[in-house]
Amino acid sequence: MADSNNKEFTGTDAHAVNGKLPGADAHYDLVVVGAGPAGLAAALEAAATGASVLLVDEHPVSAAQMGNDVPYWFGGRMTGAVQAKARMIEQVFMAEPLFEQAFEAGIDVQLGVYAWGLWRNRANLGALPEPMLGLADEERSWTVGFKAIVLATGARDLALAFDGWAQPGVMGAQGLHALLTRYDAFAGRRVVILGSGDLALDTARLALDKGLEVAALIEVLPAPQGDPAKVAAVQAAGVVIHCSTVIRGAPSGIDGVRAAVIGPVAGDGPLVTLDCDTICMAVDVVPAIELLDVAGGRIVTESARGGHVPQALAGAALPGVFIAGDCAGLGQSREQAAAQGRAVARQALGLEQAAADNAPDALDRLAYREAWLRALVSVTPDTVHVCQCEEVSRADLLGVQPPQYLPRPEKLGCRSLETLLADGPADQEQIKRLTRACMGACQARRCREQVGMLLAMGSNLPVEQAPRAGWRAPVRPLALKVLADWGEAEAMREGWDVWFGIPTQWTPYRDIGTEREAMHREALGGNMHL
């Protein structure tokens, strides 16, 4: 009888989390994550009011993160310069004049620092002494507290698979922009750009300005998609925009991509081979919602703002948590983002109630992504991996088949997305654990959007209803020894148990209620679990 001896209960569970999670290592009035236009403007605005401000930005990321395509799709096209992080911090600092202004304003600017977790008490979590942001560099991790936090985390690359897309030299527009500007460490010379919207046109312009050759822009739709003035400017520079055209393959050599093979979207027209060392996918970017997602912010699907986006517009997204810039919705100029950053900073400091200006453009981004994905799927063998890390092909994803290292007994051949749909709507979390798509070391940066869209298409649902895979902390891959809390609080060490620390849980059944039960408890200090 469990309660025959109530003396053993003290009203306290020594193994519960209560009081064991420490407060933050440092505190600021305002923490700003991301030093793009919105984040820099927010930090400067806050500092001007006398607030203590921390501005963190992960750039320059380590060469190892770049190799995992974190946070951008760098495609292995960086020079050796990125190996020297200290030198790169100087480079990144010099590339942005506002950093000097930020230092002078007394802002604690920390570059090369990853923000990997954001926690606040909420449903089923009451153990935190305060809201906290998790930070890390290459050596260690720590936490910071704040009165308010502004997430200005920007956007990351949209990746879509085609034959050869896993080769070095296939990259995203954000990755290329970063390597050409902030890092000055791009290792390519001749680029084929996929897409013809403003993103692709701006990418072409930047590449030309940096002295690169732009072999062509490729567009699956019948006409260029971006601002006509930008289209004209790119064409005037001698760059051809191939419309109704799709990439069919990327022949490669020892250094990765050597060419892009293009052909018509429909029919069996002639294939053309364009020599290049880089293929830059500039179809779209995706708001970087990782931190808001792990903090419990509500995420919705909205095509014009960039797909999976915060339900909140720029401004307050959660109590004490504010968002600004691309992560709150795509489609703003640098000036608009900066204005938004300033307004959100004032709101975060309680100086203004007004919501920031939020004016997304009218693009149907999801429809454009879908047009690209459908065109690529029609010319890409279904054996091509959609998930590079876990080597999951499109066929295996839609067949809901296990990874290659497992047997595939006969019965599994009868299972597919179609049979799974008989049980209910497709669930990306369920399917990713069965197929392992989205489970790899890049934390699904290269595959989550296309996997969601493929599942929607396979379910005959509009892409707006594509299932979403949630983010999990750490939202940047961090080595065990870096993530580890080596200065752990005494309370944590004392109260640690493998499981719940319920002393009666592990008594061998035959010994329950016998003298031997007491003997085991005595010998093991109340914990019998391994």
Next chain:
Amino acid sequence: MTKSANGASVIVIGAGVTGLSAAWWLARSGVDVLVLDKGVVGWEASSRNGGGASHYQSPLFDEEQRMWPLMDELLGYPTEYQRERVIIAVSERQLHHYHYIAGMCGDMGYQVDKIDAQQAREMVPLAGDNCLGGIHLRFGGHANPQRTVQAYAWATQDLGGRILQHCPALRIETSGGRATGVVTPQGTFSCDALVVAAGPQIAGLMAPLGVDVPLAAARAEMIVTEPAPLMRWGGVDGNGLYGRQTLRGNLAYGGGPHEWIDTDPAGPAARPSTPLARNLARRVAELLPGAAHLNVIRSWSGIIENTPDGRPIIDRLTQPENVTIATMSGVGFGLSPASGHAIRDLVIDGQVSFAEIDKLALSRFASLPADWRSQRGWDPLAEAA
């Protein structure tokens, strides 16, 4: 017993690992079975756990041991089951603890070998100079929780059983002292017998029937690394951790303090993880220094129910007499091949054929005081959602 779209001979509430195993065992016996779940199969802790299958303390353990090596074949789908476990110590206190457990298991007839530091490092290549030795369980093992849960579900369907996802049980209907149906948003499903294996939601479903099932729910956390080179024994833990190396190579480990929470009839409102990931990372880096450079790529938390003594409740009630309730009190995955068998026996035969489980009856809590949670310090920290 009739088969109809609006009912089944046996309804199982809860497509967790225990409910699905019960459904599979019932379907194997030719019973028309319908499983109802508020979400997707195995959505809660059933598919997110350490995957261990070495719970020697249970009266169901012998059956579990018999079943696991047969499961891939019987289910028809891979579970990633691997035999045996290695527990290594990085402190004298841990080593002493493990050696005592080795003796305790030996007394029960389960073979455990003590291994010295050098043997441990040979068996566990990622172990380091800080390893003091450990024990090698020549029984037990581990499997992939998500894959196993899905395998139960698919195997149940292959035998004619039905699974309705996104169909929460709102209420149990009774008539003449028997459960006669389950009310859901998709209508009422009638049944001749009922299995309630709804985890933390069991208490809320049973209370209107006058059956008090003392359960408290808590949140616990795990972390996962990128893949490491495969070790011969994936079932390696110790140093205050439970977990395993998956067949893909990822290291998945949990442990440490839990947070007691309120239960919601609709299921958990959120499953947040916390900076506890840092404490877990430290212990994994200590346990397996050879892996300390590997990236942690995700963490998660799960909601787990516990009984007051931490032991399962597997019981066919006397009132309503056609209702069987089952909670494994946070230790359900590994034992699932046997718990489903026990539930099948209770539903069909009224008693378990292969083990004596009288001490797992609900009646042991008959005189539990109303404030049993507070007595134990199990009151929730977070405000109700």
